[in-house]
Amino acid sequence: MPAWTGTAPVLTPTAAVGLAVIMALAIGTHVRRRESSAVVVNLVLLASAVFVAWGRFGPHSY
Template identity: 70%
Template sequence: MNVALWIVAGVLAVLFGMAGVMKATQPKEKLAEKLPWVADVSVGTLRLIGVSELLGALGLILPAVTGIAPILTPIAAAGLALIMALAVVTHARRKEPSAIVFNVVLFAAAVFVAWGRFGPYSF
């Protein structure tokens, strides 16, 4: 189970890291071409989401690898799950079912990592 948690955390870290960098650095107009919901949020909110996703991605891996404050790993996973829950609400309001499905899958993966690292497979 520890290996599965590492694999899921690694995949989540890559996905959230890429998405976070993209949202934190690219102009809003360029992002709006790929992500239609971007038009509904301010630039500040968009950057906050991007930085939060990037920090969450780092938090999934670095504390566990370095052994420095490993409790941050499940906290990061729980934070990313919260971001995905809020994303589901946003996409539900916009009636975007395919985005909802993707966010629910990421939510479930983040909850799995949080559960495993808070509970039976903590560091």
């Protein structure tokens, strides 16, 4: 929402980076507990968060 409304647009990539860190830590936890089905979900969420962060912090960001 911050990027759409123009109110503090830096919050969007910052939140995406935070979510990416959380998902990376969740992958480690699920691997340690041998929960392979949950790792796939975390990888998808991690990839989407990294994509958003890269797009918003990248050279063509708003």
